[in-house]
Amino acid sequence: MLLTLSSEQEALRSTTARFLDDRVPVNVLRGLRDDPAGFDPQYWAKGAELGWLALLVSEANGGGSVSGRPISDLCLIAYEFGARAAPGPLAASNAIAIALDATNSDAHHAVLEQVVAGGVIAAWCYSEPPPNDRIGVIEFEIVADGNELVLNGTKRPVESASAAQQLLVTGRTGTGLTQVLVPADSPGITITPLESADLTRRFATVRFDNVRVSLDAAVGAVGEADAQVERQVLAAITIGNAEAVGAMQRAFDMTRSWVADRYSFGRPLESYQAIKHRFADLLSWLEGAHGIADAAALALDTDSPETAELVSAAKAFIGDRGGELMHECVHLHGGIGVTFEHDLHLYLRRVTVNRAMFGTPKQHQRRVGEIAAHRKDEEIRGGGPA
Amino acid sequence: MTDESVEAFRLRAREFIRANLKPLPRDESYSPLRNTRTTDEEELASVKRDREIQRMLFDAKLAGICFPTEYGGAGLTPAHQRAFNEEIAGYEYPSRFQAPTLSPCAGVLLDFGTEEQKQQHIPAILKGEELWMQFLSEPSGGSDVAGALTSAVREGDEWVLNGEKVWTTGAWFSDWGLCLARTNWDVPKHRGLTVFIFPIHQQGVTVSRIEMINGSQDFCQEFLDDLRVPDSDRIGEVDGGWTVGVRWMFHERMLMNSPLVTVPVGVGNRGALTSSIVDVAREVGRIDDPDAHDIIGEARTLELVKEKLQARIGEGMATGKMSDQAAAIGRLFGGTTGVRLYTLAFDLAGSTGVAWSDADGLARYCGEDFLMRQTGAIGGGTLEMARNVISERVLAMPREQALDRDVPFRDVPRGGAART
Structure with a gap:
């Protein structure tokens, strides 16, 4: 998540955070385990009022961002989703909103209006x-x-x-x-x-x-939607990445508390250098994940030529290191970490699902390699004699 | 001069650079420890050229961009230095004057030197007349800098120094040393240190070269035998060396972002190594090989994350949302990433990395770079030191037991040869 938020962004973030704390605490999530939809329609409609589905939509269609950087704004919400393993198809719904917003069809705009309001899934x-x-x-x-x-x-x-x-x-x-x-x-x-x-x-x-x-x-021209689909995919990946980073941060914080509280051989786990050094590595991955996720979001918002590369780099890194971080957290918890009773798996699940959606870490890593391999050297170096 | 706008400065710098400096051949890109197989004569010629360029920059008022004008600097801002870093990218520049001469050494002189010391040395450095080395690490311990065993004993207006220093890059061709020594053995280790400066090539200093795994001989070791240093060449207070040392370490940690040094854009940071890895792929005919794309992709991903992580930490420290200790997070990630990138480059080069000819381009370096891989995880404090700082100072986990805390230094247990 961004380190520095505007007051409007902070309001957007904290409103969703409070709403999720109130509406979907872990006991509610556990109760939804066998629910066919996985969430209550009222919850989704109420969340829509907080802007969950409007940020990427143009003002003409009833949307608008709070900072002029809509993806970055939405990532604040996605981050809080991840930190609470919150229900609802946030990434996919927003990708659809982008698609419907880009058309000239009144019929599609009518559906979009209902999607943005949370009344239609x-x-x-x-x-x-x-x-x-x-x-x-x-x-x-x-x-x-x-x-x-x-x-x-x-x-x-x-x-x-x-x-x-x-x-x-x-x-x-x-x-x-x-x-x-x-x-x-x-x-x-x-x-x-x-x-x-x-x-x-x-x-x-x-x-x-x-x-x-x-x-x-048809949403857009038949046979000509490639660029539009790419935009949707990049947005969906970026929202999923922000969600994964939120889940990683939550798992890291839980585990940090656990090793302070848990004693073995008469001393807290956190006093062992083997444990301390693992935490140092985890923190470097976690902060790196924050940094690359936010950079990819900003690239999308500013239409940077590096967007595809940054989004894939973020997906590759967060998928790979995110998975490792979550399992390190499980490991540092010991046996309790692999039980259903403990909450850690709620966040592990979220990171796991996002890792597999829209391409695996390895596929995205290769994509970064293809982009770098076929770019002129000078562009990578960002300088040199004219 | 000091009210010159960044853009006016940039144009002035650009004009000077293009008129006076040579564009760099592509090969000389990124690996400072690489064995370039130059002879000492060639190295000395390069040193001479660095001194010439530094003097030309001084005469053009482009040296010491952020140094005060009263000591010969240009008195400009970090933004001017950044513009210079962009303009000089791809051209020769006085690389040997940057670290450690301009920082940490000149930085420490600015922070703690007397007026006489600053007047004597800062202009001389900026004119290319004095190359400095840091006499900091010792054979008895690398990361434990404050555990220095080199002793300084006062005799009237002089100090007599004895001991060994190591990891001084290019001390054999350098002029002055900045040295941390122990002046009091009866107090805990941080409270008995003092900093001195002295000319390297004099009675009492023996410089020997160290050959590294890859055959390079840039590093040196020095033996101080009854070296006499006047008290006027002491930096800071007697037994106050750690106060100086803390700033010294700060300058060293800040090096890639320091306004005191020139770091051409592309050197040591943005995508430089990936760029080289892409070149290697091209040289060995693998630029369209999906396996090569996996390797390049991993390298580029790690470099991008490193870049964004550094920016995040920089923002965190600048806004007070992170402590200065958070710099260790970047150190750790950079260290582990560097190790991985050298491995990736080596795998890409394949057998050319271990059996090569001069015609093999960058690929010919990849095997020896791999042999030297751990250097970046050791130098400047090992990654374990960074992990201690992160866990203890950033995450507030319990400190490691320290057997040297609050104990007179002479009673601190020492191992190996130091006991004799």
Whole structure:
């Protein structure tokens, strides 16, 4: 999380933090373990009033940021989500809001208004089953047929699909990408819930069998949505990263308290140099995760040419070191750390799920390598003789 | 001069640099400890050139940009120095005058020197006439700087110094030393130290070269045998050496961000090593190899995180949200990252790193760099020291038991050869 917040940003952050403390404390999260949606619709609608879904939306469509840096603002909320393992499809919903906001369609803007208000849940049918779960791979077919588009194929995992009234589907039309908005109860759509590693986030497989929609359903131009989809993916990754950093910070703080409180052989765990040195390493990863996550958010907000590189670097680092940090925290807790009774796993789950969504750490690391390998040397060095 | 705007200064610096300094060949990029296989004659020629450039900068009022004008500096601001760092990138610059001459040594002189000491040495340094070395570390202990065993005994208006110092880069061609010595053995270790300065090439100082794993001979060790130093060359109070030492360490920690030194953009920081790794990939024909992209991606990711982490810590310290001790977090991450990056570069170079010819470009260095890999995790205080600082000073965990605390230094247990 940013070190320095404006008073408006601090208000945005603290309002959500207080709301989450009040509405979804850990006993409530545990109670939602078997809830089909993973959250109460009232909770989502109330959260929407706090700006959870409006920050990336233009003012013309009822949105607006508080600092002029909408992704950075939203990351403050995502961070507090992660620090509390809060329920709700924050990243996917905001990615959908970006897509609907960018169109000229009144019908889409009407849906957007409901999404922003939290009254309608929209699910993003983006990810595809292996082996098509690599970043940037979309094989799902959307075929133009006269005045209609025909959707065929399978999307998974799709977050909150079972609770959704609307689906944004990202697919391929020839060489380019197409996005369409379809009601979730349209004929030919089958939604099958999946088990989830997160306590409150729900995923499903969504199957499309000859689902026909009118051309008006296209969000943006048919076969020309590549850049728009990239923006959505980068935003979703960045929101997920902020959430993971919040979860990492919470786990780190819990573990720091634990080693002060816990005694072995007549002295606190925190007095052993073996433990102290591990904490030093963890703190360096944690602060690095804060730094790279915020830098990637700022790059998106300022349309920096380094955006794709920074977002992938953040995803790679936070996925990799975040996983290690969480398991170090589990380890430092000892046996209690691997029990369901202890709260640590709530945050471990959140980091774990985000690590696997929108590309693995290794895939993003390779992407950073591809970008660096094909860039001119002078650009990397940022200087040198003209 | 001191009201010169940054932009006017930048243009003046640019004009001077392009008219007078040579563009650097690409090879001379990042690894200060690399064995460049230059002869002593070549090294001395480079030292001479550094002195010339430093003098040219002084005459152009581009030396000592943030040093006070009364000591020959330009009296400008850190923003001017940053502009200079950007303009000089890619050109030759007097690298041997930066660390440790301009900082920590000149920085310590500015902080604690008498008016006479400052007048004698600061202008001479800025004119390229005096190269300085820090006589700080000793063979008996690296990270435990305050445990210095070099002794200084007063005889009238003089001090007599005896002991050994080590890890002085290029002492064999340098002029003056800044030295931490023990003047009182009957008080706890931090309270019995005093700082002195002296010319290196004189009776009582023997300089020997140390050959490193990779064959480089930049580092030196010095033997002080009844070296006589006038009391007028003492820096700070008698037994007040640790007060000086704390600032000394501060200057050393700040080095890459210090307004006292020139750090061309791209040296030691932003993406320099990844850039070299990309060059290695190109040289060995792996620029389109997905395995190479994995390696480059890991290197670039770590360098980006390091850069953003340093910026975060800098902001945290500047705004008071983090203590100055948080600098150790950057030290730790930088140290572990450096170790990893040399390993990645070596893996990319493959067999060329271990069997090479002069025609092999940067790849020919990667094996020896790997042999020297731990250097960055040791020098300037080991990573374990950083981990102690982070856990104890940042995270407020209990301090390690210190057997040398509140004990007269002569009673502190010592190991090895120092006992004899």
